[in-house]
Amino acid sequence: xxxxxxxxxxxxxxxxxxxxxxxxxxxxxxxxxxxxxxxxxxxxxxxxxxxxxxxxxxxxxxxxxxxxxxxxxxxxxxxxxxxxxxxxxxxxxxxxxxxxxxxxxxxxxxxxxxxxxxxxxxxxxxxxxxxxxxxxxxxxxxxxxxxxxxxxxxxxxxxxxxxxxxxxxxxxxxxxxxxxxxxxxxxxxxxxxxxxxxxxxxxxxxxxxxxxxxxxxxxxxxxxxxxxxxxxxxxxxxxxxxxxxxxxxxxxxxxxxxxxxxxxxxxxxxxxxxxxxxxxxxxxxxxxxxxxxxxxxxxxxxxxxxxxxxxxxxxxxxxxxxxxxxxxxxxxxxxxxxxxxxxxxxxxxx
Numbered sequence: 231x232x233x234x235x236x237x238x239x240x241x242x243x244x245x246x247x248x249x250x251x252x253x254x255x256x257x258x259x260x261x262x263x264x265x266x267x268x269x270x271x272x273x274x275x276x277x278x279x280x281x282x283x284x285x286x287x288x289x290x291x292x293x294x295x296x297x298x299x300x301x302x303x304x305x306x307x308x309x310x311x312x313x314x315x316x317x318x319x320x321x322x323x324x325x326x327x328x329x330x331x332x333x334x335x336x337x338x339x340x341x342x343x344x345x346x347x348x349x350x351x352x353x354x355x356x357x358x359x360x361x362x363x364x365x366x367x368x369x370x371x372x373x374x375x376x377x378x379x380x381x382x383x384x385x386x387x388x389x390x391x392x393x394x395x396x397x398x399x400x401x402x403x404x405x406x407x408x409x410x411x412x413x414x415x416x417x418x419x420x421x422x423x424x425x426x427x428x429x430x431x432x433x434x435x436x437x438x439x440x441x442x443x444x445x446x447x448x449x450x451x452x453x454x455x456x457x458x459x460x461x462x463x464x465x466x467x468x469x470x471x472x473x474x475x476x477x478x479x480x481x482x483x484x485x486x487x488x489x490x491x492x493x494x495x496x497x498x499x500x501x502x503x504x505x506x507x508x509x510x511x512x513x514x515x516x517x518x519x520x521x522x523x524x525x526x527x528x529x530x531x532x533x534x535x536x537x538x539x540x541x542x543x544x545x546x547x548x549x550x551x552x553x554x555x556x557x558x559x560x561x562x563x564x565x566x567x568x569x570x571x572x573x574x575x576x577x578x579x580x
Contacts, residue, residue: 231301233422233454234260234283239296241275241282248526252278252291254478258456260422265448265455267469267486269462269501273522275478276458277326280424283456284323285313301421319349322415326427328407332399339395342379342414349418350378382413385450386443405436412440412447419451426458441468462505466490471565474498477523477533484566494555495568496538532571540572544580553578 236258243250252275260266268276281287283298285305298305300320305313325331333341347354352374376395383391386409399407408428415423425444429437445468448455457469465472465486472489474482474497482495493499500518520537530536530546538545552567553574571580 231262232259232299233262233301234258234456235297235299235302236279236283237297237299239279239282239298240294241278241287241291242294243291245526250525251478251528252525253282255296256475256478256480258473258480260454260456262421262454263448263452264470265444265457265468267465267472268456268458268475269460269465269472270475271460271501271522273525274475275525276460276475277426279475280323280426280456280458283424284317284321285310286317315349318345318415318420319418320420321422321424322418322420323424324408324411324415324426324428326430328404328411329399331411332407334399337396337398338402338410339376339379339383342382342395342410342417343373343375345414345417346375346378350375352378378417379413382417383410385416385447386410386413387439388413405432405440408432408436408440409443412443416447416451416453420453422454422456423448424456424458427460428457429459429461429464437464444468462490462501474501477528478525479533479569481534481570482566482568488556488566492556492566494566494573495534495570496540496572497534498568500537532569542572542580545571548580 236256239253239256240251241253243252256279268279270276278287278291282293287293293306300316305316332338346352354373354375380391380395383395388394388406388409402410412428428444429440432440441464444455447453457465459465469486472484472486473480474495476497482489482493482498489498490502493502503516504518506515518537523533523536531548532538532541532545532550535541535545548571550569550571552569554566555568555573556566573579
């Protein structure tokens with residue numbers, strides 16, 4: 231069964247100037263055991279989509295329409311108490327800033343152990359008095375949750391995990407804090423892990439290590455992953471399928487190999503052309519002209535039209551629904567689609 235299904239999701243934020251449509255009619259699928267990439271420039275709506283899935287959209291933001299189903303069950307129909315059980319348990323998230331996501335007053339091991347107590351049957355109280363006692367005198371080193379925390383730190387290759395579990399976040403390097411966040415997110419063995427820019431601000435060596443660990447942990451914990459990033463190199467390295475997001479909308483989706491070998495949407499082509507490559511060095515990069523539009527009352531049908539070198543008058547006036555951009559040997563369309571009037575079957579292009 232499909233792990234996650236997002237259908238027609240619309241998340242908006244009312245402001246004094248108008249309504250920001252941060253996520254606009256987005257569809258997304260994640261199957262068991264796969265890594266799905268969500269890529270786009272800053273401000274394209276990637277993080278708001280993740281927050282919508284997790285149910286942590288901050289007010290005044292709201293999910294205006296659409297549905298989010300986990301294993302076929304609508305999350306939007308569940309009471310908040312049930313969603314809290316799912317959040318961190320069945321679905322976990324790694325945020326892009328581990329220093330601000332970890333509690334500076336608790337040891338790293340205690341924070342992971344707390345996640346274990348909340349979502350695993352270890353028989354350790356999570357009542358407020360019990361938490362206050364642990365904060366004052368520390369966790370029992372013989373407790374099952376603490377032992378599990380050490381195992382999780384070891385699984386993400388933190389050196390000397392028994393010792394480092396008693397350290398505070400500020401005593402960890404940036405790469406180690408990100409590993410600790412991944413360990414915490416996986417402590418409850420979730421079915422879906424959302425990783426929001428997990429390699430941001432890390433040097434390339436540590437980035438490669440984190441990506442390798444995500445792949446290994448996906449198999450070890452049988453977890454599907456939604457990987458959110460603006461870095462196409464990261465996507466090409468680890469993802470099975472890719473969704474390209476622009477101005478609150480998905481504009482292209484395809485198998486990762488096909489997307490990079492044959493990008494179709496002009497925005498995707500622009501992203502790839504503006505990304506440096508070691509295997510094909512260029513004299514200069516080709517930036518995409520212009521900026522992501524203000525998401526309040528965008529007046530044109532294709533949101534990318536003002537920046538698109540191929541745009542025609544129709545692009546500003548006609549909604550660019552998804553079109554198949556390739557076909558298999560039997561003439562049937564595959565899963566590579568783009569929301570562009572100038573793509574798809576020749577007879578349907580404008």
